[in-house]
Amino acid sequence: xxxxxxxxxxxxxxxxxxxxxxxxxxxxxxxxxxxxxxxxxxxxxxxxxxxxxxxxxxxxxxxxxxxxxxxxxxxxxxxxxxxxxxxxxxxxxxxxxxxxxxxxxxxxxxxxxxxxxxxxxxxxxxxxxxxxxxxxxxxxxxxxxxxxxxxxxxxxxxxxxxxxxxxxxxxxxxxxxxxxxxxxxxxxxxxxxxxxxxxxxxxxxxxxxxxxxxxxxxxxxxxxxxxxxxxxxxxxxxxxxxxxxxxxxxxxxxxxxxxxxxxxxxxxxxxxxxxxxxxxxxxxxxxxxxxxxxxxxxxxxxxxxxxxxxxxxxxxxxxxxxxxxxxxxxxxxxxxxxxxxxxxxxxxxxxxxxxxxxxxxxxxxxxxxxxxxxxxxxxxxxxxxxxxxxxxxxxxxxxxxxxxxxxxxxxxxxxxxxxxx
Amino acid sequence: xxxxxxxxxxxxxxxxxxxxxxxxxxxxxxxxxxxxxxxxxxxxxxxxxxxxxxxxxxxxxxxxxxxxxxxxxxxxxxxxxxxxxxxxxxxxxxxxxxxxxxxxxxxxxxxxxxxxxxxxxxxxxxxxxxxxxxxxxxxxxxxxxxxxxxxxxxxxxxxxxxxxxxxxxxxxxxxxxxxxxxxxxxxxxxxxxxxxxxxxxxxxxxxxxxxxxxxxxxxxxxxxxxxxxxxxxxxxxxxxxxxxxxxxxxxxxxxxxxxxxxxxxxxxxxxxxxxxxxxxxxxxxxxxxxxxxxxxxxxxxxxxxxxxxxxxxxxxxxxxxxxxxxxxxxxxxxxxxxxxxxxxxxxxxxxxxxxxxxxxxxxxxxxxxxxxxxxxxxxxxxxxxxxxxxxxxxxxxxxxxxxxxxxxxxxxxxxxxxxxx
Numbered sequence: 001x002x003x004x005x006x007x008x009x010x011x012x013x014x015x016x017x018x019x020x021x022x023x024x025x026x027x028x029x030x031x032x033x034x035x036x037x038x039x040x041x042x043x044x045x046x047x048x049x050x051x052x053x054x055x056x057x058x059x060x061x062x063x064x065x066x067x068x069x070x071x072x073x074x075x076x077x078x079x080x081x082x083x084x085x086x087x088x089x090x091x092x093x094x095x096x097x098x099x100x101x102x103x104x105x106x107x108x109x110x111x112x113x114x115x116x117x118x119x120x121x122x123x124x125x126x127x128x129x130x131x132x133x134x135x136x137x138x139x140x141x142x143x144x145x146x147x148x149x150x151x152x153x154x155x156x157x158x159x160x161x162x163x164x165x166x167x168x169x170x171x172x173x174x175x176x177x178x179x180x181x182x183x184x185x186x187x188x189x190x191x192x193x194x195x196x197x198x199x200x201x202x203x204x205x206x207x208x209x210x211x212x213x214x215x216x217x218x219x220x221x222x223x224x225x226x227x228x229x230x231x232x233x234x235x236x237x238x239x240x241x242x243x244x245x246x247x248x249x250x251x252x253x254x255x256x257x258x259x260x261x262x263x264x265x266x267x268x269x270x271x272x273x274x275x276x277x278x279x280x281x282x283x284x285x286x287x288x289x290x291x292x293x294x295x296x297x298x299x300x301x302x303x304x305x306x307x308x309x310x311x312x313x314x315x316x317x318x319x320x321x322x323x324x325x326x327x328x329x330x331x332x333x334x335x336x337x338x339x340x341x342x343x344x345x346x347x348x349x350x351x352x353x354x355x356x357x358x359x360x361x362x363x364x365x366x367x368x369x370x371x372x373x374x375x376x377x378x379x380x381x382x383x384x385x386x387x388x389x390x391x392x393x394x395x396x397x398x399x400x401x402x403x404x405x406x407x408x409x410x411x412x413x414x415x416x417x418x419x420x421x
Numbered sequence: 422x423x424x425x426x427x428x429x430x431x432x433x434x435x436x437x438x439x440x441x442x443x444x445x446x447x448x449x450x451x452x453x454x455x456x457x458x459x460x461x462x463x464x465x466x467x468x469x470x471x472x473x474x475x476x477x478x479x480x481x482x483x484x485x486x487x488x489x490x491x492x493x494x495x496x497x498x499x500x501x502x503x504x505x506x507x508x509x510x511x512x513x514x515x516x517x518x519x520x521x522x523x524x525x526x527x528x529x530x531x532x533x534x535x536x537x538x539x540x541x542x543x544x545x546x547x548x549x550x551x552x553x554x555x556x557x558x559x560x561x562x563x564x565x566x567x568x569x570x571x572x573x574x575x576x577x578x579x580x581x582x583x584x585x586x587x588x589x590x591x592x593x594x595x596x597x598x599x600x601x602x603x604x605x606x607x608x609x610x611x612x613x614x615x616x617x618x619x620x621x622x623x624x625x626x627x628x629x630x631x632x633x634x635x636x637x638x639x640x641x642x643x644x645x646x647x648x649x650x651x652x653x654x655x656x657x658x659x660x661x662x663x664x665x666x667x668x669x670x671x672x673x674x675x676x677x678x679x680x681x682x683x684x685x686x687x688x689x690x691x692x693x694x695x696x697x698x699x700x701x702x703x704x705x706x707x708x709x710x711x712x713x714x715x716x717x718x719x720x721x722x723x724x725x726x727x728x729x730x731x732x733x734x735x736x737x738x739x740x741x742x743x744x745x746x747x748x749x750x751x752x753x754x755x756x757x758x759x760x761x762x763x764x765x766x767x768x769x770x771x772x773x774x775x776x777x778x779x780x781x782x783x784x785x786x787x788x789x790x791x792x793x794x795x796x797x798x799x800x801x802x803x804x805x806x807x808x809x810x811x812x813x814x815x816x817x818x819x820x821x822x823x824x825x826x827x828x829x830x831x832x833x834x835x836x837x838x839x840x841x842x
Contacts, residue, residue: 020759023782023783023785024782024783097782103804105802105803105804107797107802109793109797109802111797111802111803111804114781114789116785116815118815118816119815201815201816202816222643222816240838242838243837243838246838246840247836247838247839247840249840250840250841251840254840254841338441347834349838360535360833361444361445361518362444362445364444364537364831365831366831366832367831367832367833367834368535368831368832368833368834369833369834369835369836370833370834370835370836371835371836371837371838371839372530372834372835372836372838372839372840373836373839373840373841375840375841376528376530376532376834376836376839376841377832377834381526381528381530381532381841382526382532382832383524383526383532394537394539394540394622394829395539395622395623395643395816395817395829396816396817398829398830398831398832399831399832400832408815408816408819409819410785410786410787410788410789410819410820411787411788411789411798411803411819411820411821412781412788412789412790412791413768413788413789413790413791413793413797413798414790414791414792414793415668415790415791415792415793415794415797416664416792417661417663417664417667417668417770417792417793418668418792418793418794418797419667419668419670419671419672419675419793419794419796420671420675420794420796420797420802
């Protein structure tokens, strides 16, 4: 292996060259590449399982925890799902070259915007091999080149997937270097990758909060980041309590370890005594640990309700734990959210038109919902196809990042010989 | 004066609080503020001229060059134009709360996007006092709070303008702290301002390249930046040479010191011998210094055509100087632009439909034009109202940055009790 600095320079140069080709690639060629990749993945199912077995064996030998092993595992069903994902993204409209808002100005020129790729996307992620495919296909469809750095635990799986992606790009006449999966376990590779603005236009880190904070702090390349999901459901005085029950239960218990799960339930005091006793019993029945404010504990006199501390309001549990707080009114709910939310997703349950409109305006999160479970905050559910992450930033991309988040726009101007006078 | 660190903390906190109010301010209140500011500016014309006279006298005493004095000067006409600018921005649609693309998903939820303010915008600029008004009114209309740091040469003018803005905000019932003009000449204020991500969401530097590079390097707050304008006009083999002549002459000579002036003219070799002799004579007549490739110098045997060096292709002259190059074909023109352009604005002159479409796709600049002068790349010309700068970045905002560039979007979801299954 060559020196890691030289290797990364070479990867960067190849990515920049490939990006220029991808930016002008036709939709036909890009979709053909995605379908070829799908076919390659299906045809290589056995090889992928074998390569993955090497990663699993190494991980088991190192005593890696079972949840992580499960995320690492490739089964024929998961491989089939990856191939399906490629075909679904091929069906999506091509965002590149979309023109909008062309209008004539008093000067006679016609001005509007055209959507363009960002260039080269660097993606740094942990051990799930399906992220390799999701990231690659979104970048291909959006006309970008990509440099992928997966977790070392998935090295064999990722190289086997890389072979399918290369073959698919090649079959469609597109440069194989449009998707480069780093073939080095040198830890310096990440540091180099996040400080090559001449070759990489944006970094998308996917993984734990520690990884993302470290990369955001050290990167000189802009980062589209996804930090905590401290999501709230607020049950308003005018809520339909049947809907509220279903949404609050679903938002917490549908899956625990996900960023769009509710972590704090806020309940208007006018409905708290009707609403909370039954719902708390359901949570406890389901095995959810409850950390509640004093008012909730008075309404639900069950010893299993622990007293919530200030720290609970600021915690992303990612587990079967829920904080519950009774609030005096709408403003108190919005104020609590503004203080503690991570600006990921918040939902109000209300039948009141004015309150719903106020919540939509006042809450400054990447997804704001009315009468729906926070679990819907997801690229697939929003119709973006796959997603490359959920941005809690306000600049550039916000919320689930799909094809549009991987593009920018340029102004275009049509004239007939127009000059400034 | 208190300690500058404490002062900036206080400014930051006040800005953050004002931003929360501005984010939910109605269009009526924001427009009323803009009209009150216009009236205040008109009513204070004499005071503004007097305050400006103090700045001018101090600048003259320090021997500041006349071009800079001219930019610093406020006349009754310029003051009237600032007031008009406020009223024009009041007429523009309110971008905040705009909802787009609401569509039903198979799950039954309805998903789309709502436009939201960025929060607090920090603007660091040099001596032109009209920038104070432009920046303030764009931030008010887009629902943001702003912290303005103007050049110390304009300190008296800016404080007089600040009084008009405060009075206007107050008259409309909006927080005066929504626009804070720093009242300190301490140089540490800029360093503090660009490293307060807890209070400031984005920094927009306006000024010379040195200022912008320094701020971009040192800022921990994201920066919307505007670096060079090395703009090209490419005269294609299929150009209408009458249009080409008018556009090439206008793009260079309409104004010299501006970022959207053409700095390099590229001409297809098939039309060079017909096109260049007359145009070069016009440029020389106008006093434009020409630095040309060998082929141009052979076609235009005038001793005043200097030999261009590689450095000329990479230079933003901002002066009555033009580089000229004959290219063998379309691809050579696009390649030259990709190599030397600062990705600000490029224009092709051609009657060929296919060539025009190829240029629009292949050239990756913030504005790409067909048969129009690069001088049109400007927020007013594009219909954005005022502009806060021209971004040559690809992330978030690109090209002239008006109200939309000062906003972001959030996803909004409407359900009727929907849960994930």
